[in-house]
Amino acid sequence: MLTVTTSTIKFKSKGLTHTQLQRVLDYIQTHLDRDLSLVELAEVINNSPTYFASLFKQMMGISPHQYVIQQRVERAKLMLSKTDLAITRRGTCFANRRYCFTMRLHQSKPSDSTV
Numbered sequence: 001m002l003t004v005t006t007s008t009i010k011f012k013s014k015g016l017t018h019t020q021l022q023r024v025l026d027y028i029q030t031h032l033d034r035d036l037s038l039v040e041l042a043e044v045i046n047n048s049p050t051y052f053a054s055l056f057k058q059m060m061g062i063s064p065h066q067y068v069i070q071q072r073v074e075r076a077k078l079m080l081s082k083t084d085l086a087i088t089r090r091g092t093c094f095a096n097r098r099y100c101f102t103m104r105l106h107q108s109k110p111s112d113s114t115v
Helices: 018-030 038-044 049-060 064-081 087-095 097-108
Strands: none
Touching: 018 038, 018 049, 018 064, 038 049, 038 064, 049 064
């Protein structure tokens, strides 16, 4: 009979690798302007949503959902500090990105009265 002690077995670390975490964080930053589901984020590193959420919270100290919200708030702060739009328009852009894009598109076209 073979006896193996736990000290001779190397266990794989239970957690996200730095590379996996960085891939997820990069994905979040790239797609911050649209809805991000837990399933979608877990698929980035081929994990189940529940397991991914647990590992993410273990490494980051907050849930993936909280992290996404935090990053959106940070981006909104940056937008507020770097734009001439009125605060109400910025809020609309943040809440409804399609409307903001359409509004900017219309603002960039010369009006008929100026031609």
